[in-house]
Amino acid sequence: MIFRIGFQLVKRLAPVFLTILFIVWLYTYYGAWDYTIKNISEFFRLIFEHFALVVISMFCAVLVGVTLGTIMTRKSMEKTSSAIMAVVNIWQSVPSLGVIALAYGFLPLIGFSGIGMVPALIALFFHAVAPIVRNTYAGIESVSKDVIEAATGMGMTKKQILFQIELPNAMPVIAGGVRTSTAIIVGTAPLAFLIGGGGLGFWIFTGIALVDMGIMMAGAVPVAIIAMLFDYCLCISEKFLVSRGVRTDEIKID
Amino acid sequence: MGIMLSLQKVTKIYPGAGHIKAVNELSFDLEEGEICTVVGPSGCGKTTAMKMINRLISISSGKIIIDGNDISRLNTIELRRSIGYVIQNIGLFPNMTIGENIAIIPKLLKWNKSRIDEKVQRLLEIVNLDPDEYRDRYPKELSGGQQQRIGVARAMAGDPPIMLMDEPFGAIDPINREHLQNEFLKIQEKVKKTIVFVTHDINEAIKMGDKICLLKDGQLVQFASPEKILTHPENDFVASFVGRDRTLKRLNLFTIKRAMKDNPPVIHQDEIIETARNMFSKTDIRYLIAVDGEGTLTGIVDKHDIPDKATCVKDAVTPTDAWLTVHSSLKDGLSEIFTHDYGFLVVVDDSKKVLGWLHTEDIKEMLKG
Numbered sequence: 001m002i003f004r005i006g007f008q009l010v011k012r013l014a015p016v017f018l019t020i021l022f023i024v025w026l027y028t029y030y031g032a033w034d035y036t037i038k039n040i041s042e043f044f045r046l047i048f049e050h051f052a053l054v055v056i057s058m059f060c061a062v063l064v065g066v067t068l069g070t071i072m073t074r075k076s077m078e079k080t081s082s083a084i085m086a087v088v089n090i091w092q093s094v095p096s097l098g099v100i101a102l103a104y105g106f107l108p109l110i111g112f113s114g115i116g117m118v119p120a121l122i123a124l125f126f127h128a129v130a131p132i133v134r135n136t137y138a139g140i141e142s143v144s145k146d147v148i149e150a151a152t153g154m155g156m157t158k159k160q161i162l163f164q165i166e167l168p169n170a171m172p173v174i175a176g177g178v179r180t181s182t183a184i185i186v187g188t189a190p191l192a193f194l195i196g197g198g199g200l201g202f203w204i205f206t207g208i209a210l211v212d213m214g215i216m217m218a219g220a221v222p223v224a225i226i227a228m229l230f231d232y233c234l235c236i237s238e239k240f241l242v243s244r245g246v247r248t249d250e251i252k253i254d
Numbered sequence: 255m256g257i258m259l260s261l262q263k264v265t266k267i268y269p270g271a272g273h274i275k276a277v278n279e280l281s282f283d284l285e286e287g288e289i290c291t292v293v294g295p296s297g298c299g300k301t302t303a304m305k306m307i308n309r310l311i312s313i314s315s316g317k318i319i320i321d322g323n324d325i326s327r328l329n330t331i332e333l334r335r336s337i338g339y340v341i342q343n344i345g346l347f348p349n350m351t352i353g354e355n356i357a358i359i360p361k362l363l364k365w366n367k368s369r370i371d372e373k374v375q376r377l378l379e380i381v382n383l384d385p386d387e388y389r390d391r392y393p394k395e396l397s398g399g400q401q402q403r404i405g406v407a408r409a410m411a412g413d414p415p416i417m418l419m420d421e422p423f424g425a426i427d428p429i430n431r432e433h434l435q436n437e438f439l440k441i442q443e444k445v446k447k448t449i450v451f452v453t454h455d456i457n458e459a460i461k462m463g464d465k466i467c468l469l470k471d472g473q474l475v476q477f478a479s480p481e482k483i484l485t486h487p488e489n490d491f492v493a494s495f496v497g498r499d500r501t502l503k504r505l506n507l508f509t510i511k512r513a514m515k516d517n518p519p520v521i522h523q524d525e526i527i528e529t530a531r532n533m534f535s536k537t538d539i540r541y542l543i544a545v546d547g548e549g550t551l552t553g554i555v556d557k558h559d560i561p562d563k564a565t566c567v568k569d570a571v572t573p574t575d576a577w578l579t580v581h582s583s584l585k586d587g588l589s590e591i592f593t594h595d596y597g598f599l600v601v602v603d604d605s606k607k608v609l610g611w612l613h614t615e616d617i618k619e620m621l622k623g
Contacts, residue, residue: 146341146342146345147347149345150339150346150347151347153308154334154339154358154408155330155331155332155334155336155337156331164358169347169348243348243350244392
């Protein structure tokens with residue numbers, strides 16, 4: 001018994017441990033550590049900007065995405081929702097760099113600056129919102145019609161059905177959308193530097209321009225760690241948000 | 255017993271498609287505590303008729319009265335909360351535990367927590383699932399039959415006087431279905447709800463219903479007790495729908511008690527064998543039913559199969575399983591008679607004491623009378 005649990009733990013933790021080891025080795029090998037220590041105040045500023053980019057754009061994307069996705073499932077929206085879905089699907093196929101470029105090119109046309117943190121946030125938001133809308137819509141639509149009929153027949157109001165039945169049952173799918181979005185945003189955030197949005201992209205692109213692996217690694221490694229951190233946090237929060245009755249990827253240690 | 259549910263010329267017209275009347279001037283009254291099975295070929299409007307009662311489908315014309323109140327004047331949500339609802343595909347909420355599923359209506363009715371807990375506990379006991387084992391499980395961890403029991407428990411949780419059941423056992427395999435039907439009838443004996451039970455299976459309709467409401471193309475063809483429908487089908491449609499074997503189906507409606515004869519030829523197994531020989535010579539019967547001191551069945555004595563060395567009746571007794579309790583259906587009884595060579599069946603009570611015996615002639619007589 002104890003051996004089996006031990007073995008399971010090793011099996012799950014070994015890849016994580018090896019990845020960390022590899023990153024630390026890359027980090028120190030190219031002298032990124034020394035560069036970071038020398039520029040520690042700038043490092044903290046970039047980390048802060050980077051977090052702000054990801055957290056703010058994701059927060060808005062979840063808020064807007066889940067709301068829009070939910071509204072699209074309401075009966076009166078039946079016709080409009082397919083049109084919105086078509087737009088969302090096209091939008092999602094635009095590559096990350098394209099979204100940044102679009103914001104840079106489009107915002108001046110409607111009288112806003114295309115440079116700075118706000119345009120970067122807008123670009124990231126639009127990039128993140130698509131998978132969330134799509135998954136919220138699909139998640140709620142996939143809740144069994146029998147379940148809804150039973151709930152209606154038992155005398156639950158539309159609001160009660162939405163919050164007690166539809167959203168909780170769609171939660172695994174919605175959470176999947178949020179995780180996809182987060183992965184995309186964490187990967188796209190360094191590009192924000194290109195339109196003056198700040199963040200760790202600054203060191204990455206500077207390193208590439210100067211062919212200085214140390215500076216580049218000083219930016220790239222924290223980006224990778226932040227990505228893992230976000231994924232881990234979402235994983236944990238899913239445990240609380242998704243009911244055991246609708247979870248599919250239960251890992252059992254017996 | 256007052257009238258609990260009354261449909262008065264209830265009609266449903268779906269607009270478009272030639273204004274087809276899905277349900278046409280359907281009227282019937284249901285007394286408190288009765289089960290009414292609504293049955294008919296598919297597309298006959300039986301589900302539509304049922305769903306108008308909790309207003310999942312609106313009524314085009316006519317009235318539905320529940321316990322003296324016209325439902326069109328009641329608040330839809332409150333009306334639905336006062337009617338238990340069970341559907342074919344159960345529709346348990348996957349995100350909630352079994353306990354939470356059952357507690358949903360009481361919570362909507364704002365009962366206090368201890369009353370809800372008590373209710374959940376009691377309902378799980380009623381449907382024969384151990385509360386401590388099942389309360390915290392999720393629907394996906396239960397079998398189909400268990401899920402449907404929870405569906406029934408959930409529908410009863412708010413103490414509704416009326417329950418609507420839409421082919422509740424339709425998706426369950428035949429063996430479990432029969433088991434659930436029997437269990438449900440036992441529960442109904444205790445709770446005495448007024449139930450509208452939709453099914454497409456005439457056998458289920460006969461078994462479950464106190465009244466059968468037979469529909470065809472939205473029209474009421476016959477509304478009567480199962481016995482009446484089987485003995486006096488209104489027209490050829492009813493006769494063909496209940497089937498050519500309708501007389502045999504009636505056997506299901508009665509228990510053995512109704513047809514059996516008292517005073518079977520019983521002999522105490524400790525008597526000397528001469529007593530048996532005497533009895534055989536005086537009458538033309540071939541078999542005697544052997545009992546012990548308590549009157550409990552021990553076996554059968556065959557006139558042609560008494561060993562020469564026998565001194566006591568006991569020595570001539572062959573054990574037998576040609577017996578049934580008085581509560582069994584006549585259908586089972588007839589089947590048992592045909593299974594054994596005796597030409598009759600010993601009828602016993604729950605402790606296997608001999609009460610009477612049953613011949614095919616007795617059944618025939620009863621079906622005639």
